[in-house]
Amino acid sequence: MGNACIRARLDRAVCSQSWIDTYPETLVKHFTDQGSDHRALLLADKPYVRTSRPLFRFDARWADNPEVRAMVNYVWQEDVQGTPMSRLWERLKRLRHLLYDWSRAGTTNSLRNIKTLQAEIDRVKLIHPVDWDMVRTLEAELSRQWEAEEVFWQQKSRVKWLKKGDQNSAYFHTVTRARRKKNFVAGLRNEEGEWVTEETGKASIATNFYQNLFTSETQVLNMIERVATLPIDNRVTPQMNAQLTVEVLAGEVRSTVFSMGSKQAPGSDGFTGKFFKAFWDIVGISVVEAVVSFFNSSRMLRIFNHTWLTLIPKVDSVETIRQLRPISLCQFVYKVITKIMAERLASMLPQIVSEGQNGFIRDRQIIDNILIGHELMHYLKIKRQGKKGYMALKVDMEKAYDRVEWPFLLAVLEKMGFSSVWRGWIHECLRSSSFSVLMNGSPSGYFTASRGLRQGDPFSPLLFVLCTEGFAALLRKAITEKKLEGVKVAPSAPRISHLFFADDSYLFLRGSLQECENLLVVLNEYEELSGQRVNLEKSAVCFSKNVSIPDQEFLATILGVGAVGVHDKYLGLPTLFARSKTATFRFFEEKLLERLQGWKQRTLSWAAKETLIKTIALALPLHVMSCFRLPLVLCRLLDKYVARFWWGAEEGIPKIRWVSWRNMCRSKHEGGMGFRRFEQFNQALLAKIGWRILNEPQSLIAHIYKGKYFPRGSFLTATARSRPFWGWQSILHGRQLLEKGLRWQVGNGQSVPLLQSNWIPKCQLDPPVYNPCILPEGGGSVVADVISEGGGRWDEEKLSQWFDPSTCKAIKAIPLPRWDVPDKLIWHFTAEGVFSVKSAYHLAVELDRRRGGWRSSVSWMDKPSWIRVWEAKIPPKLKVFLWQILNRALPTMEALIEKKVQVLPRCPVCWDAPETMEHLFLYCPVARALWDYSGLEYLGEGLPRHTFPLFLKRLLGLIHQPSVVMAVVAILWRIWRSRNWVVFEGKQFEIPALMR
Template sequence: MGALKSPGPDGFPGLFYHKYWEIVNIVVFNTSRDFHSGLVSIQALNQTHIALIPKIPNPESTSHFRPISLCNNSYKILSKLLANRMKVILPTIISHKQNAFVPDRQIQDNILLAHETYHYLKLKREGDNHELGLKLDMNKAYDRVEWDFLEAALLRFGFNQGWVRLVMACVTTVSFSIVLNGNDGGFFKPNRGLRQGDPLSPYLFLIISEVLSLQITRSIYDGGLTGVKLTRSCPVVSHLFFADDALFFLKATLQNCTSLDRIFRVFCLASGQLINYDKSSIFFSPNTPQQLQTLMCELFNINLVDHPGNYLGMPTIWGRSKSEALSYILERVNRKIDGWKQSTLSLAGKEVLIKSVAMAIPTFPMSCFKFPASVCDQINSALANFWWGYNENGVKLHWKSWNVLCQAKESGGLGFRDLSSFNTALLAKQCWRILQEPNSFWTKVLKARYFPNCDFKDAVKGYRASWSWSSLLDARDIIMKGSSWQVINGTDINIWKDNWLPPPFEGPIVPSVPLLQDTPTMVCSLIDWDRNVWDLSHINQFIDQDVCKHIGMIPIGDGSGSDRLVWPWNTNGVYSVKSGYHWYHSRKFKAIPNNNHHSHQASTLFWKLIWSMNTIPKIQNFFWRAVSKATSTLLNLYRRRLAASPMCPLCSSDEESMEHILLLCPWVELVWFGSPLGLEIDKGKVTTLDKWVLDLLATISSKSERKRLITMVGFFCWAIWKARCSFIYQGVEVSPTKTITMALSLMNEFFSVRSGQQTCSVVNTGSNYWNPPPIDYIKVNCDAAWNSTTCRAGLGSVIRDSTSSLLGGLARPTSCGSALIAESKAILEGVKLAKDLEVRKLVVETDSKVIIDNLRNPSTSEDWRICPIIRSIRKLSSSFSDIRWEWIPREANRAAHIAASLAIGAVGLSRWATQPPLPLVRVLRNDGLPCPPNATD
């Protein structure tokens, strides 16, 4: 529920329910219960204001307004409950010809299919097979839905009578009041229509549109209609729906057009829909005779066009000049910038606007098409000019290139997106979907069109390929090089051709010596399934020992299931644009020569300190400019031949570098000494500003004190800089006392505001002591110790009952690629131990919350790195009548921790029942638990 969205007639916004939920939740729960039981009418809750939003700058008639319904949030809660339940089943009842509001379907599916189909029509210049594309616009589609038709459709789709009653109650009990000039004009009741603003409306309109979709599909199946096939093996493309935007593709014959027109008339008569002929259009393939085109346009009463226009906000057909076609993107960015120029914004404020607004403008078209480099450069130039600012002579000096600003903040940049890299990362998302959704309709069309006899990874551009396909191929390398195969059974992974080693390895294994003819080629041949371990004896001679070591640490499951492609840079193994961009851009930037190789580069540690500083964003931004030599000091200006002398105007004794301004100028020494920090600047030790800050922090061991110190340094540096600028540009004499007062005042003001925004939250961190399990249950505590240098790990498990008696335990040494893998292996060993002891009811405890989340919610929290182990654990869990997964703090898991610590230095497996190791005995006794004595105790 949107906190600040416009409220309905009752005046209560979403923020009211957020803030006072503890007070109103009982009323909401009771109302929802009574509504679902049919005990209460929601007519009073369903009063709705209509706000008229202009579609054009100067509206002159009612058709120039878009009516938006402002429902009461109390009603929206009830409606949202129904919508959330309905959304789950939509993929099973809505065909792939509709992609709006259906989970796991995207608007890009329709755009890519429309682009491919219109591209096919545009190129069809010869032959007797004439085809057309019909773009249909429905007039006030939501407002014209007949309620009896909606109810009949819901029942026909198989919805329960009770469910349909609830939905129709939401639809039919509405009453409207139109708001004009801030005043409502009284309520009236409609007889049809769906509200734009009701959470249910989009899903109900999908049901209405699906009726039309089924009619067309049935007519094609019966032979009454013939759709378009891009190739002989391609699925028929007959129609594409996205909400109320509809496209139809047919063979251009009188029979087709007559049948489609009849379907339109029947559907409109039953549903209440009305075709807007003025906004609809027909586009024919160039080989269609002019006489036939005219005849069909008269039959539909729709205009003939040479260009289909836009579909879902983007052109359906692009001309030869892509730069010219995309000029509207640059115009939109420039319009935003022109509006911002009038505001007095700090560089930090500009950074927010660029990242959140300007860089979001090209995102949508970039997700489907590869922008020419010239377009990206023009947008980058406009954004760079805005960020550095303007003066009376034009654009201000750019102290750093845009490439530097596009680096990550911890690498010395500002984290702006490099649009070319971002464009590629967005397109790579579609490539990932092609690989992961081979049965989706749009993927089947692309496969039949461009790679019918091979996989996507081996596909080529082909003859007269569309722009969208060419764009996808440009981005394919991100997926092919950045993804990795996860070993489940190893039958689909080639040892020498596929990427299957986890990071930091990238790319296929390169043999150190030439392979022999009988050398194994599939990963499954390297696994000893009897012992469930790696057997690398067949390839040891061909690969380096370091590679062997890392292969041996890859987790092996039980062999059930198929190998899968994962994106190793996300914990869930699924490609995301964010991780794809960082992966691609970091490698792209490494390939760019560094023109500043002679200049000092601040460390990653310093940048992390600056951007985590608890201060005003403009001070963080100032620190970046100061250390990056991106400020107008006289020394920097002199080096660019923009100043006559580099000498400091305040003391005239040294060059005015940033270190001199903030640390070394005589008057500044008084500021630092008189500040609460009481610093005496040692001029001989000051080399660069970032090194001085790091050296200063190195003298303090407390983390909180370091945080307080860096914050105070930031405020004082800012105050010194402002005093220097006032002297340069306004002639105000510098004063150490006033500068100290300014810094402290600004700091106090900042923290007084921040303290008012702090909210206290109570977090249940759990007990710090071990607690016995319930009666009839057995508890196993699991933990792991891992050495990142040697990759050696120790697995520890301890089993106790409800009387706190020790039943057994183990300590096993092993090798693992990460601490997370070691923790999951420890749980696997613990569950195996419990099974061996014939436990029936088990509680599993560990201090790894990630693993507990994976075990509790495998569908939403699955971590690909431990997926095979988690599956093995869950398979073993079927051996117990009941099993519970519990997270505990590390302090309450001391027994398992000691067992793991003993294992990491051991030679082999150690199990015990009556005589645990001495360190473990001490831990158990400290917990106050009865424990058998150790043999050496």
């Protein structure tokens, strides 16, 4: 160690959830270590005091408020003059003032109303005799206010995956606090390196930076002539232009509005999509007129194109403005216009954009870039011989969207063949934009732009993709002129010079000084024309093994970049794979744990946990599992983490798992929760790649794999060959499942082997029974041998000789075409014959079940019964509660003793008998009193003891009576909650209070 300076984080500030709730804006500041070997900590409970007027935001709670509807009606009935756009803006402005003043009165403050109602309920209860009708009325209003509070915090939290209605206000509240704290910018360093903490100073730094960033620097005067020399194909046909510029009608505007998000952050006008959808019957005509007027006149009212730049930290502790990511908050009406344009263009991009770009293009996928990129990197890794060495350059463009020069983009569009009308609409959307910067929620500054695309505008990703066509053209030009070569992974594979996914770029070339210099010329020309600039710090290079180390270092110096590191990533995945695949994919284990172990998740209900697992946890590693096979040990570890999250843990020790994870991963109609096991889900996703290779042989990824792994054969007969890449091995693993689900759709029968079972629908997983002694010799029989001459019908005599009666019957049910049609491979497990990941997953589960022979934990429940449970008209949390009852997954004393937990067996409510499920819900005096008080038929009447399943069958028989089922399940829920109050909180209760 010697005199080396060793730095480690030793001092930390730790707080509880209650502290955060009390001091939500608390920040910890680190002082310098001058004069000490520690950096002193300062805990600031109010680091920022807002002095500006709160911004107007349309509150989602107002959508159902009759007073708000009356105000909207009033404003829209007023006479307003001007163009359609100016009339709409004036009405929105008037309504904004009315709503702002009305909201300041506090009548919509649901939290305040909740406290008032709770106090009133307590007051009424003190009056003897208690007016229970009044209490019920107050509690009904209290329930509405709680729902409004949940809506409010859900809107604030920006949580999209979790729906309201299941009492998750605490979670929404916690997420909102955490998001605010994470996005808060405590200070910034100015150009002189000084630390600025004043809000005006920070806002000035941000405004100046982005004003300079969005100001054009191009010196190219003959842009159109320069772009005209590039080999960009004129692929936009007159028919395409006609479709792009066809008249915009009211139906298209309305469908666009209702396809957009309701609760996304609004622009400077403050109105969300929720407002326009809730009051469409009033405001719809004005919106349609304003949108249509833009397309008719090619003129945008500038105020509608004013954008707020909100700054999202890229790192935990922000110090410089470059560590903030600008997201544009465009106004909803403007986004309707660009969304219409984006939807029209999106359908044509596959025919317009060259093959090397896969970002934001329909029917092109990110996994293609990942697999092709890693296949090329694997080729470099194993290439040790030959005179020609190769290299891969991972290029990162600095502020890619923000630096796009408009003249270059418009020139590229013209070269591609877009009409002047379409280009005019795009130019007007760009030209009329203006900006203010949101610093910690307060807008400041005003400036216009002369370059750049806004991240947050629905149209920007597509425009950027078109911009990269200029870069691709420059590379193609260099290849045509023999200045760049590209890389081929096999002699019969296509040569690859570049892979683009939006602003992520991979370039492939020879590892020589000449090609490096030629590439620099291309990059410099692209920068001069488009405004793009290579970020050398984030770019990296990798060489094949036959390029010497001195040459690698020299060429990397010429390019000004470093070598690809072990931790470098491409499209979210490691660029280089370690020998241990478990170590390679370990980062996803960490990501999943981070998502599941967050303290915010402790506030979720059971139903919300289910949603989190299905929409977030299982989707988190989706694009990894879509490309590569995860090691079995890692899959099981991920399963364990998700199961632990579901059942919970206390101080790191997992709680009891009342239902096995294997059973929980069954479909809901089979008694499970519909979760997915990572191993089977991974294989189903990989099978999809195989399906695409079979059905899209002209795609780039199919050409790559055919050229390397089966140049003279087919995908279904391909082998791993020597030193295959892990991606190909993963695809072969998926192929094993794919083959189980592929079935021949019989045409002329010439291509289908007779002795295979995958042409008889009823024998897909079970082989047919045939007579091997009578079948033709040689083993080369095909299905055509059992089709009558002339086609169109089966040869029943041969069928009866060669197959058993049941198989013959199944074969005769297969329809035959009347004309000569080739046989075709289809997917057996969907009605359309098209592969789906869902059906493939269920197939993988079925195959696993056949191997393991596992059964449901609730043998007396059939599929119709489970369907009735999940389709019952009750809240989601009560459905999960009912599922727990049916699976005996509630921790009663009897159940705890069965799990070897040392507890007293007696019922904690009455102490009269052991606490079994039957006793708790049917025979406990408190339960009987609740049933009697409810006025419902006692479903346990006449049932012998220990027959709780019979009671549940009676309950399920009432599913067609929603009100009865709701009341019965609510009583069961009340019994369970009251029992827990006694056990965990020592509370006592009264029967009338429980029934409320």
